[in-house]
Amino acid sequence: MLMFRPFFLFLLAIHTLSFQLVYSHNESGEWSCESSDSGTHLVAEYRPGVVTIDGHPDEWKDIGGFDFPLLLALDPHEDDAYKGGKMTVKALHDGKDVVFLLQVDGEYAYSQGNNNKCPSAALMFQIGENATYHNMGGCKESPESCTNKTCRGYEVDLMHFSIGTAIPGRLYGGNLVDVGTGGDRFGHLVDVYSWNPHCRYLDGLGPSGTNNTAQNDWKGAWWHSSFNVHSGFVDEDSPYASNGKKGTYYFEFSRPLRTMDRFQQDAQFKIGDTSKFSAAFWYPEDGKPWHGSGHYTISCDWLPLDFISGGSTLTGTRTATASSWDAAVAFSLLFSVVAFCLSVYVVNRVSMRRDAPYTEMTRL
Structure with a gap:
């Protein structure tokens, strides 16, 4: 068994490195926010037994949602909004799990094995009371000095899904192979926490190494309305549809309201309470790979998410x-x-x- 340990650590290092590259974040100039969604409250209704996580939106037709223009995270002005259209966000819970649907219009773009040439989606939640939306927590420490002590109270929870190796309609996220971290080597639906854009880690990892007790609590699937096969795809069917076809992307995600986290790496949700939330979207416009800081978001500040009871x-x-x-x-x-x-x-x-x-x- 010992002979496999160096190989596992090598794979883990490669996976972590690729995660860091995907999340490269470079900001220049002064950032300002004039949010027009300050009065918007997202609602996660109590709807048990309604949704199956498969990427298909059929079960969501009777669930209310909100439409948001997608603005560049580092330059949130309407002139540079995502040209494909708005993002619709819906949420519900069944008393045990919370479930999200992100719906975005966009021409089909897929390049197998190349995450940056495929659309990507992410969710972010406040954990620490001092954590800001801007700068993913806003801790002022550098990568050399950020720790769970120096950045205590600035934690944010992130879920990121890059679909370059994810088969449409299939479930990704937590799996037995990656137990001990928030990683997902099969579909890159990863469970992450951060204190700022330069101090981001898979759950279970950090500047002091690994704690080996974390897990990826998220599961998710994706779909595009241009697909004409509903019986199920396999990997050999890639690219699944012709690039450039008009349609809509659907991303479904679920996670337990409460997790087994003991290290301030997961947001904890409670029925009847309000959490702070945001969502992001990456798209390879004109066929060009996207870069980590070139994503669009639904707001330039936290949005309240109410977990409705009863x-x-x-x-x-x-x-x-x-x-x-x-x-x-x-x-x-x-x-x-x-x-x-x-x-x-x-x-x-x-x-x-x-x-x-x-x-x-x-x-x-």
Whole structure:
């Protein structure tokens, strides 16, 4: 078993390096934010047993969502917005897991094995109370000095899905091979945390090494509306459709509301509470590979995400109450009919007795 350990560590190093390259982040100039979505509250409704994570949007048709223009993260101005259209974001939970749907119009672009020439999506959540949306947490420390102590309170939780090796409709994310980190060597749907753009790590890894107790809690799948096969693709079917076809990308993601994290690397969600959230999208425009800092986002600041408790429960309660009320009304109506019939019978009997000849009782 020992002979495989160096090979595993080599693969892990390569995987971590590729992750760092994908997330390269270079910012120049002064950054400013004038968010037009300050009053928007995303809502994760309670809808158990509705969605299957397969990339298909059919089950979401009755779930409300929000449309957001996609603006460049480092230069959030409408003039440079993503030209393909807006991103629709929907969310729900079943009391155990939270589920997201990201829907973005875009011509089909896919280059197998090259993540940067395929669309990519990410979610980000605040963990630490001081964590800012801008600069992925906003800790001022450099890569040489950022640690879980020097950047305590600036943690953000990230999920990133690069689809260059992911088959449409197939499930990716946490797998047995990558247990101990937030990695996913099969589909690159990775579970990440950061303190700033230059201090980002797979769950379980960090500046002090690995803790070997983390896991990738996310699962997800993707789809494009131009696909005409619904029975399922395999790897040999790549590129799955012709590049340039107009349509819509769909990304579905799920994760437990609460995880086994003990190192401030996962956001923890609670029904009835509000979390801070954002979503991002990368696209290889004009066939050119995207770079890490060239992504679009749905807002230039955190957006509140409300986890609604009892939405469907209230509906169910109302239905149950209505059923009980209907039963009570039916019983009362039946009782009234029986009482009325009984009254008619009694009155009829009394009337018949009054018609009989009166006979005075003789005294003894």
